[in-house]
Amino acid sequence: MSAQNNAAITVEPGKVIERILTLELVRVTERAAVASARLRGKGNEKAADQAAVDAMRRELNRLPIDGTVVIGEGERDEAPMLFIGERVGNRQGPKVDIAVDPLEGTTLCAKDMPGSIAVMAMAEAGTLLAAPDVYMNKIAIGPGYPIGVVDLDASPEENIHNLAKAKGVKPSEITALILDRPRHTELIAAVRKTGAGVRLITDGDIAGVIFTTMPEKTGIDIYLGIGAAPEGVLAAGALRCIGGQMQGRLILDTEEKRARAAGMGVTDPNKKYDMTEMARGDVIVAATGVTDGALLKGVRFGKDMIETETVVYRSATGTVRRIQAEHRELAKFHLD
Ligand code: VTB
Numbered sequence: 001m002s003a004q005n006n007a008a009i010t011v012e013p014g015k016v017i018e019r020i021l022t023l024e025l026v027r028v029t030e031r032a033a034v035a036s037a038r039l040r041g042k043g044n045e046k047a048a049d050q051a052a053v054d055a056m057r058r059e060l061n062r063l064p065i066d067g068t069v070v071i072g073e074g075e076r077d078e079a080p081m082l083f084i085g086e087r088v089g090n091r092q093g094p095k096v097d098i099a100v101d102p103l104e105g106t107t108l109c110a111k112d113m114p115g116s117i118a119v120m121a122m123a124e125a126g127t128l129l130a131a132p133d134v135y136m137n138k139i140a141i142g143p144g145y146p147i148g149v150v151d152l153d154a155s156p157e158e159n160i161h162n163l164a165k166a167k168g169v170k171p172s173e174i175t176a177l178i179l180d181r182p183r184h185t186e187l188i189a190a191v192r193k194t195g196a197g198v199r200l201i202t203d204g205d206i207a208g209v210i211f212t213t214m215p216e217k218t219g220i221d222i223y224l225g226i227g228a229a230p231e232g233v234l235a236a237g238a239l240r241c242i243g244g245q246m247q248g249r250l251i252l253d254t255e256e257k258r259a260r261a262a263g264m265g266v267t268d269p270n271k272k273y274d275m276t277e278m279a280r281g282d283v284i285v286a287a288t289g290v291t292d293g294a295l296l297k298g299v300r301f302g303k304d305m306i307e308t309e310t311v312v313y314r315s316a317t318g319t320v321r322r323i324q325a326e327h328r329e330l331a332k333f334h335l336d
Helices: 013-037 044-062 106-109 155-168 182-193 205-211 230-241 257-261 328-332
Strands: 066-071 095-104 117-124 135-141 175-179 197-201 222-228 245-252 272-274 283-289 308-314 319-327
Touching: 013 044, 013 095, 013 117, 013 283, 013 308, 013 319, 044 095, 044 106, 044 117, 066 230, 095 106, 095 205, 106 175, 117 205, 135 205, 135 230, 155 182, 155 222, 155 230, 175 182, 182 197, 182 222, 205 222, 205 230, 205 283, 222 230, 230 245, 230 283, 230 308, 230 319, 319 328
Parallel strands: 066 095, 175 197, 175 222
Antiparallel strands: 095 117, 117 283, 135 222, 135 245, 245 272, 283 308, 308 319
């Protein structure tokens, strides 16, 4: 019998508790998704985000964990809830790190455009990179490639060529996913120069990174470019579970940002983090669709039930579960 099969029987306390908590995480992201989906398309990003934050915090505090938010809505003074350093859970369980993005893609939700999700990760205490809310330069590919085939410090051209070679295709058969931002003008041109295609997204680079793990389905081979650091850590957590490669480097281009990062334990401001350094320990990541997207269906509001779709990843076993839920009580009492 494998160690994993034994886990439920032999005493490996942390692991067993985490296993049980997998479903608890689903409850948390489901409720955040339902709460923000009620504000889909209303043009109010703040209200949609707040609804997700409130619901996520309420559900988190019901969990049998002693959690500390390491990736949150912001630092204490700028975020009243789910701020970095906030303790969550009922304190009657394992010490864990919590990373949240209660509504990833607030603009997408406010405009009812595809791809907004409610996301969180839970990991062994002290194992998630406590990243300040700055930008991060990221690169990610799916599983099945030799280690180091792409690298954050290589040029976009080199990366596309090396990836194409490893995949056994021409560079023109590679597609890169990049956030549509003026800061990426040169990057996009460099990728296109190789013959590769570029798919641009307006928001949502956690899902963007995850897309690289299923190129047959998404058509995406590589994620490149600069997005938010908190999203980078959450994406690294998911990729740790599914397999693949990811690197990230915080962009600490001012004294103030370097000082903030240092306060969170970042000793080398130029460090290139591998995904195993961004999410070092056992981690569970859950995401529920808010609006429809390629990764997840959005929340459906019916007369008698609300439907949600959630994906939950667990690094200890590499299990990926998709959970389709029908919430009758939430519909009946119009709850978030
Ligand atoms: C990305 C994107 C997010 O922030 O991380 C982006 O994936 C980066 O910031 O959905 P800018 O918008 O400033 O470029 C989001 O758009 C929102 O958190």
